[in-house]
Amino acid sequence: xxxxxxxxxEGDLIINVGPQHPATHGVLHLVITLNGETIKKVEPHLGYxxxxxxxxxxxxxxxxxxxxxxxxxxxxxxxxxxxxxxxVEKGMxxxxxxxxxxIRVIMDELTRIASHELWWGAMAMDIGxxxxxFHAFREREKINEIMEETCGARLTMNYYVPGxxxxxxxxxxxxxxxxxIVLFKRKIDEYDELVTGxxxxxxxxxxxxxxxxxxxxxxxxxxxxxxxxxxxxxxxxLYPYAVYDKVQFDEILETGCDSLARxxxxxxxxxxxxxxxxxxxDNIPEGDFQAKTxxxxxxxxxxxxxxxxxxxxxxxxxxxxxGATTPYRIKFxxxxxxxxxxxxxxxxxxxxxxxxxxxxTLDLVIPDIDR
Amino acid sequence: MPxxxxxxxxxxxxxxxxxTNISSAIHDWLNQTFxxxxxxxIEMVIAGIAVIGLFxxxxxxLVLMERRVAAWMQIRLGPNRVGxxxxxxxxxxxxxxxxxxxxxxxxxxxxxxxxxxxxxxxVAMLLMAPIAFAKGFQLWDMNIGVLYVTAISSIMVISxxxxxxxxxxxYSLMGAxxxxxxxxxxxxxxxxxxxxxxxxxxxxxxxxxxxxxxDGWWIFKGHIPVIISFVIFIIAVTAETNRAPFDLAEAExxxxxxxxxxxxxxxFALFFLAEYINVFIVCAIGxxxxxxxxxxxxxxxxxxxxxxMDYIPSSVWFFGKTFFLIFVIxxxxxxxxxxxxxxxxxxxxxxxxxISMFNLLLVTALAILGWHF
Amino acid sequence: MFIVKYIKEVFGGLKSLLVGMRRTGYYFTxxxxxxxxxxxxxxxxxxxxDRFKGEVILLHDENNEHACTGCTACELACPNATIKIVTKFxxxxxxxxxxxxxxxVYHLELCTMCNLCIVACPTDAxxxxxxxxxxxxxxxxLTKILNKPDSKIREGIE
Numbered sequence: 001x002x003x004x005x006x007x008x009x010e011g012d013l014i015i016n017v018g019p020q021h022p023a024t025h026g027v028l029h030l031v032i033t034l035n036g037e038t039i040k041k042v043e044p045h046l047g048y049x050x051x052x053x054x055x056x057x058x059x060x061x062x063x064x065x066x067x068x069x070x071x072x073x074x075x076x077x078x079x080x081x082x083x084x085x086x087x088v089e090k091g092m093x094x095x096x097x098x099x100x101x102x103i104r105v106i107m108d109e110l111t112r113i114a115s116h117e118l119w120w121g122a123m124a125m126d127i128g129x130x131x132x133x134f135h136a137f138r139e140r141e142k143i144n145e146i147m148e149e150t151c152g153a154r155l156t157m158n159y160y161v162p163g164x165x166x167x168x169x170x171x172x173x174x175x176x177x178x179x180x181i182v183l184f185k186r187k188i189d190e191y192d193e194l195v196t197g198x199x200x201x202x203x204x205x206x207x208x209x210x211x212x213x214x215x216x217x218x219x220x221x222x223x224x225x226x227x228x229x230x231x232x233x234x235x236x237x238l239y240p241y242a243v244y245d246k247v248q249f250d251e252i253l254e255t256g257c258d259s260l261a262r263x264x265x266x267x268x269x270x271x272x273x274x275x276x277x278x279x280x281x282d283n284i285p286e287g288d289f290q291a292k293t294x295x296x297x298x299x300x301x302x303x304x305x306x307x308x309x310x311x312x313x314x315x316x317x318x319x320x321x322x323g324a325t326t327p328y329r330i331k332f333x334x335x336x337x338x339x340x341x342x343x344x345x346x347x348x349x350x351x352x353x354x355x356x357x358x359x360x361t362l363d364l365v366i367p368d369i370d371r
Numbered sequence: 372m373p374x375x376x377x378x379x380x381x382x383x384x385x386x387x388x389x390x391t392n393i394s395s396a397i398h399d400w401l402n403q404t405f406x407x408x409x410x411x412x413i414e415m416v417i418a419g420i421a422v423i424g425l426f427x428x429x430x431x432x433l434v435l436m437e438r439r440v441a442a443w444m445q446i447r448l449g450p451n452r453v454g455x456x457x458x459x460x461x462x463x464x465x466x467x468x469x470x471x472x473x474x475x476x477x478x479x480x481x482x483x484x485x486x487x488x489x490x491x492x493x494v495a496m497l498l499m500a501p502i503a504f505a506k507g508f509q510l511w512d513m514n515i516g517v518l519y520v521t522a523i524s525s526i527m528v529i530s531x532x533x534x535x536x537x538x539x540x541x542y543s544l545m546g547a548x549x550x551x552x553x554x555x556x557x558x559x560x561x562x563x564x565x566x567x568x569x570x571x572x573x574x575x576x577x578x579x580x581x582x583x584x585x586d587g588w589w590i591f592k593g594h595i596p597v598i599i600s601f602v603i604f605i606i607a608v609t610a611e612t613n614r615a616p617f618d619l620a621e622a623e624x625x626x627x628x629x630x631x632x633x634x635x636x637x638x639f640a641l642f643f644l645a646e647y648i649n650v651f652i653v654c655a656i657g658x659x660x661x662x663x664x665x666x667x668x669x670x671x672x673x674x675x676x677x678x679x680m681d682y683i684p685s686s687v688w689f690f691g692k693t694f695f696l697i698f699v700i701x702x703x704x705x706x707x708x709x710x711x712x713x714x715x716x717x718x719x720x721x722x723x724x725x726i727s728m729f730n731l732l733l734v735t736a737l738a739i740l741g742w743h744f
Numbered sequence: 745m746f747i748v749k750y751i752k753e754v755f756g757g758l759k760s761l762l763v764g765m766r767r768t769g770y771y772f773t774x775x776x777x778x779x780x781x782x783x784x785x786x787x788x789x790x791x792x793x794d795r796f797k798g799e800v801i802l803l804h805d806e807n808n809e810h811a812c813t814g815c816t817a818c819e820l821a822c823p824n825a826t827i828k829i830v831t832k833f834x835x836x837x838x839x840x841x842x843x844x845x846x847x848x849v850y851h852l853e854l855c856t857m858c859n860l861c862i863v864a865c866p867t868d869a870x871x872x873x874x875x876x877x878x879x880x881x882x883x884x885x886l887t888k889i890l891n892k893p894d895s896k897i898r899e900g901i902e
Contacts, residue, residue, distance in 0.1 A: 015541050023624045037545070037712055049750045060679025064823035067858035098464050114805065128615060128625045131768055134445035138779050145793075152797040168858060170795065194706070199757035200616055201708050275876045352545070353711040444768040448780045704766045707761065722754065 012040060015255065015352075017253075019048045020107040022124055023356040026366030028340075030355075041343040046370045053371040057303075057330040062088045062162060062243045062297040065327070069317075070156035072334065075115040077105045083308040086241055087317045088162040090306060091299035093311025099287040100164035101242045106177070106280050107147075109273040113184070114143040115311035115363075117265045123263065123360035124195050127353075129233040132195050139187055141178045146173065162297060164290030177281050181274055185317050188270065196267060201355040205260035209346040209358035212257055219345065221339035224269065225362050228262035230255040235309040247279050256278035259354075262361040298325055312336055312363055376685050389566045394508070418510050422499050426648060431461040433647040436457035436694075437701055444705045465640065473636035476539060478508035488634065488641035490530035495648035497523045501577050502655050504667050505686035509578070516577035517569055520656055524611065527649065528554040531613075531620060534642070535630040546629025549712055550620035554611055556719040559608035566735040568660045569596070581664035587623040588663035590622035597735045601661045608653035609700055610715070612646065616707035624709075650697055662716060667687040745795040769782055792874040798855035800827070801873045802890035809898040810891060811869035814845040818861035818870060827861060844897055848890040852878060867901055 013036075018029040027048035033041040053072060056069045057065040070077035082104055089096055121136030144154040151157035159166050195201050203205040211221070216229040226233045234251040236244040252268045254261035299321035307316045313335025320329040339362045347355045397417075401410045435450065435458065437706025450457035475481055501516035503509040513519060528551055535547020569575055570581045571593060583589075589597050610617035621629035631642045658664060665685035669677045710718065780813050781789075792798070814831040832846040850867055860873055870890070880886060 013541055013545075022627060039551075041684060060823050063821070064860065067823060067856060067860070067887055124708060129620070129623060129707060130441070131445050131705050134447060138446060141779070148793045150795065152793070152795040152859060153857060156856070158860075161863075166542070167795070167864060170793075190767055193763050195708070195764075197760045198708065198713075198764050200710055202760075203714055204711060205781045242486070351711055351713060353619075353625050353709070440772065443772045443775065443778075446777050446779050447769055448778055448782070702765055702768065702772075706764045726754075 002048075015354075024082055024366070025122060028364065028369070029256075030182060030343075030365050032352070032355070034352060037353075039347050039350055039355055042355065043171045046342055049367055049370050051367075051371065054330050054332060058327055062299060062327070065330070066160060066162075067156070067158040069332070069359075070158055071367060072332065072371050073310055073312060073315070073336070073365050074155055074296075075107075075118060075365055076111050076312065077156050078104075078111040078159065079310040079317060081158065082108055082242070082314050083306055083310075083317045085160040085162050086308065087304050087306040087319050088297065088299065091302070091304045091319065091321060092162065092293070092297060094163045094291050095259075096164055096242075096286045096291055096294060097288045098243075099253060100128065100289050100291075102280050102284050103165060103169060104147050104160065105242045105291070106277055106284075107248070109276045110146065110177070112187045112271050113273050114140050114147075116270050117143075118362050119145070119266060119360075120191065120195070120242065120365045124175065124201075124358075126356045126360040127201065129195065129201075132191070133286065134192065135187075136344065139180075139184055142176075142183065146180065148277060149176065151291065154350055161290065163265055163293040164278075164288070164318045169284075170290050174284070181278060181281075184270075184274060188267075191267065191336060196263075200229060203210045204354075204357055205258065205263055205361075206256075207258050207260075208350055208354045209259040209262075209361065210257050211342055211346050215342065215345060216257075219342040221342055222335050222338060223309070223311070223363075224252075224262055224265040225313060225335075225339045226340070227252060228254050228265050228361075234312065235307050235314055239307060241306070241308060243280070247276050249276050259357055259361045268362070298323060299327070307333075310335060312365065312368065330371060334368045336362075336364050337370075340364055340369055390640065394646070405579065409635050418721065422496055423512070425499070426461065426496070426644065429651055430647055431465070433651060433697065434461040434464070436697070437647075437704075440698065440701045444702075459477040464486055468637055468640040471636035473634075473638045476633045479540040480537040480539070483533050484633075485638070487530045487534035487537060488638045488645070490533065491527065492641050492644035492648075494523060494526045495645045495652065497526075498649070498652045503577055503581060503659065503664055504689055505684070508686070511612065512576070512578050515575045516574045517565055517580070517660075520652075521558070521565060524649070525558055525641070527611075527645075530645075531630050534634070535620075538630070538633040540633050541632050542626040542628070543632050546620045546622065546626045546632070549622075550613060550630060553613070553617065553619060553715060556577075556716055557607045557617075557723075558612040560719060560727045561611055562722040563724070564604040564607065565656075565660060567593075567597060567600040567727075567731055568736050570731070570738050572737075576647035577664075580660060581665060581666060584666050585669075587659065587669065588666065590661045594737065595663065596730050596737060599730050600727060600734070601657070603723055603730070604657055604661070605696070605699065606723065607702055607719075608657065610719075612645075612649045612653055612700075614700055615704040616668070616709050616710060618704075619712055619715060622709060641719055643650040650700060651693065654693045654700065655689070657696050658689065662692045662696075663688075664692075763843055792876065794874070795872070796876070797859055797872045798872045798875045799852055799857075799873050799878065800855065800861060800870050800890070803868075803869050804850055804892055804895055805898065807898075808892060808895045810895055811867045811876050811898050811901050812845050812848060812891065813865065813867060813869075813897060813901060814843050817864045817866060821860045821864035823858065823860065824854045824856060826851045826856075850888045851886065852888060853883060853886040 007290065014032040015034060016029065017032055018024040019027040023126030029043060029045040029048060031043040032039060051071070053068055056068055062069065063151050069080040069084050073124065079189055096304055117136045117140040121133035124132035148154050150173055151159040151165070176277045190237070211229050213231055214231045216226045216231050221229070221231070222233050232238070232251065232253065237251045249272045252272060254265050270358055271348050299319065301321055301323040304319045304321070305316060307314050314333065315335060318331040318333070319327045322328040343358065346358050398414070401413060405413065438460070439449045450460035450594060453459040453463045475484055498520060500511040501509070501513055501519055533551045535543040535550070538544070568580060568589055571589060572580045574580060584592070590601055595635045613620045621631070623629075626632070631639055634642060667680040667683060667685070667688050667689045802810050802812060814829055816829050819827045819829050828849040829845055830847040830849065831843055833841045834844045836842050857872070859872065862870055876885070
């Protein structure tokens with residue numbers, strides 16, 4: 001059933017990393033062929049957390065299916081919801097009020113920071129440093145509190161509805177976000193002291209997990225994993241949605257092609273996200289937070305596709321409608337799946353310890369890979 | 372000849388409080404009551420019980436200390452539920468481990484699997500022998516004390532290899548193999564940095580080394596070369612005891628738990644305890660060689676200051692220094708990421724070993740020319 | 745020069761390690777930075793965000809009256825069949841039949857706290873409560889009937 005993608009000779013060690021393993025951060029199953037400490041082949045086996053989200057969405061209305069997508073890439077729940085809302089709005093040709101669009105972008109960027117914070121902690125833990133995890137969670141907690149106040153939940157918020165937002169912002173929102181920006185700018189230098197500048201860390205990351213630009217494109221990588229190889233693929237820049245075309249920010253590119261490049265991309269992206277939030281937080285326009293929509297949403301017959309930039313890469317939402325209240329077919333193009341497929345290519349010939357570091361830099365969220 | 376402390380060759384009549392009198396009183400009383408063979412047996416039993424008692428206390432204290440240090444560095448509170456300030460936490464953990472089932476996996480080499488944790492413990496116990504815990508409190512003052520410590524501490528790797536091989540688990544095997552390569556390499560630079568002190572003192576005897584530091588610890592007397600060898604010693608023993616950032620034998624993000632993946636219950640606890648005892652012992656050796664063992668801190672001609680320092684019991688000095696070094700090693704663990712296996716060996720063979728060899732040369736020149744204080 | 749580069753490498757590496765150790769050492773000595781919430785102990789002082797989505801409740805006033813007309817808008821809005829409304833017909837004093845709820849069944853074990861029912865409710869009869877300690881020993885305890893016994897619909901709500 002699974003095609004043999006390398007040759008296993010006698011004396012090779014075959015190790016099952018996962019489905020329960022501290023480094024896979026979920027129920028990913030990697031079958032690794034080792035020669036001593038050197039990796040000959042990595043075969044990812046999926047299916048342990050398949051919940052058939054795409055099929056579930058087919059029986060839910062266009063208002064209902066958005067909440068399910070929070071459970072795909074749970075770390076960028078807002079951004080997933082944004083993609084779905086955008087697709088429905090595209091189909092219904094709903095004009096989203098400016099205020100809602102700005103708030104959506106702020107929320108998306110906060111989510112991106114929160115996701116990268118967790119990745120930073122987990123990444124450091126993968127290569128054996130425990131302390132950064134707790135330090136990252138300290139800042140992430142602040143974002144969670146902001147989310148909790150406005151959206152009522154900390155992880156699976158379900159704050160976006162077709163046509164805008166579910167509720168008005170909390171009165172404290174702007175104040176809390178500004179406090180967070182001040183705190184975060186102070187703490188991000190600590191991250192560099194603790195991990196980025198560390199000689200052990202740099203030696204672990206530099207020159208391992210090489211993914212060339214051509215390979216990154218051919219494997220369909222997106223997000224920080226591809227930008228670390230110098231591929232221009234930031235959807236926010238290439239196909240701007242919401243108000244991303246009105247804010248100033250840089251698309252981060254590194255040309256190192258290795259684990260360190262992918263690491264630096266995310267660290268620098270957090271700073272860019274802060275830059276976007278700083279521009280918008282004082283300029284939230286007045287107005288409605290939600291467009292007037294019909295009580296029952298019915299997409300016209302046809303096919304609709306939108307793409308957004310989640311914390312992990314490009315998320316595409318494809319809806320095929322037959323004109324009913326529920327979609328005929330939904331397909332999500334998730335970033336993690338394509339990024340994972342490059343793992344075997346990256347890992348061959350490197351050491352077992354590096355595999356863990358590479359998985360860390362790909363920032364795999366298993367429910368996103370295996371919907 | 373094992374037995375209770377017999378030999379402290381310092382001058383009598385010092386203000387420092389000493390345990391010598393107590394131990395020699397016991398020895399004399401035993402000699403009057405029993406014949407010499409029985410005296411030796413009883414003294415050995417007393418020593419054994421003392422070591423086991425020390426083990427238990429050290430295990431409990433060090434585990435709690437590690438958890439507290441970790442928690443505070445990670446902006447957490449640490450254990451604070453069991454007993455006042457969480458002091459009973461490690462007792463509760465021990466109780467849990469005691470009542471847990473110690474499973475042996477199917478297909479494991481049962482004899483070796485069950486033997487391994489005991490070898491780990493035995494090595495730790497043997498290492499206790501030459502350590503001077505306080506003035507005149509030493510189990511066995513042998514003339515090759517330093518050599519004995521280096522020799523015995525290498526046996527530790529056998530128990531790890533045994534555990535990894537007998538578990539019939541690929542993760543365990545890889546952890547054990549890594550540990551083998553690691554300990555064999557780092558023995559060298561640990562040995563070389565110990566040699567610098569032996570060169571300066573001219574003796575392998577622990578008591579001699581401590582007495583040589585009566586007028587100042589080696590780390591102050593020996594200029595920069597001794598500081599370098601001290602740093603190398605700390606790095607090497609961190610690697611030798613399989614502590615982070617050199618915890619490749621366990622490497623929980625790569626090998627789940629490495630060589631003790633399959634162990635549970637009390638067998639796991641023995642490995643766990645042995646790790647902490649080993650940390651204590653290597654720190655005690657470090658404190659003895661570089662920081663003067665139980666010798667108080669003296670500054671040149673400050674008579675008043677030196678007298679105040681003398682009033683602090685020698686055991687407090689010894690344990691203070693040892694626990695400071697243990698803290699440093701814990702500090703490493705909760706700050707640094709882990710090295711990769713090839714980088715680990717690169718660090719040893721390309722950096723630590725050449726530096727410590729050059730350093731030994733320097734110290735030898737220093738000792739011959741008499742440039743140290 | 746090879747030797748100079750070698751020595752620079754060693755000292756540069758050592759410095760980067762010491763910088764990291766200074767950071768952890770700072771937190772080791774500064775206990776004010778500790779962020780642990782000692783949860784069951786701080787139950788009295790713990791304030792949940794006022795929009796926190798804990799569970800769905802049906803609001804009752806002091807006369808044991810609620811605002812639910814039994815229109816089943818929430819039931820239709822719910823993605824997971826969490827809400828089941830059983831209706832009955834009351835006889836009004838004028839002798840007319842009027843639709844009212846018999847049971848407002850809420851399955852907490854199925855609820856994902858998506859807030860869609862609250863948004864859908866035309867009379868603001870239901871709302872999210874801020875409770876979060878939902879653990880029970882029996883799964884059946886999670887199926888709740890939200891309308892209180894003998895409660896009535898408030899006057900004037902259609």
